[in-house]
Amino acid sequence: MKIGEMAKKTGCKVVTIRYYEKEGLLEKPGRTEGNYRLYGQDDQERLEFILHCRKHGMQLAEIRKLLAFRDRPQRDCTWITELIDAHIGNVDGQIAALQHLKKHLEELRQRCAGGRNGDNCGIMQSLDSLNACCASCARCAPDAGRE
Structure with a gap:
């Protein structure tokens, strides 16, 4: 073909x-x-x-x-299991990161009551400042990961 x-x-x-x-x-x-x-x-x-x-x-x-x-199959395929285990670990990490992101988005969503006065939108204010958005989270705090 x-x-x-x-x-x-x-x-x-x-x-x-x-x-x-x-x-x-x-x-x-x-x-x-x-x-x-x-x-x-x-x-x-x-x-x-x-x-x-x-x-x-x-x-x-x-x-x-x-x-x-x-x-050319060999008898020992242990490395394939280890490869899959590593991928499972990566997926677990991605799931945790996505759950973390979801939590912050839900918290962010709660900051706005809606309405027409965009100057008082809690979401926009939070997005302007990382500290206001997720300072409560050690993983996202501005100094997280810095030494």
Whole structure:
């Protein structure tokens, strides 16, 4: 199949397929006499594996290692479990950061009673001053993280 057909079948943009090829994640495909790339079922399955990994937040270097393992499986796959555990830790951190942000947005929302007098809008006043918005939070205080 040509690159456009593989893009359509996998939902991957043509430019991304070319990029993965350039990065060595996909093998250089054969070419037609007209110099069109030709891909087979194995190429499609490999691309789908790459796309699945990307949906799970894997970086290209990680995918490269996973592909090498997929091509030549070894008995010990402990490192794959460790890789997933690291990603779970990252997701946990992102969730905590988003919950923290949500808490501050909810607090910020409570600062405005609405109405037409924008000069007295508590949200706008709080956004003008980080101290007024989240000084109560050690994580967001102006001097947090400074030594």
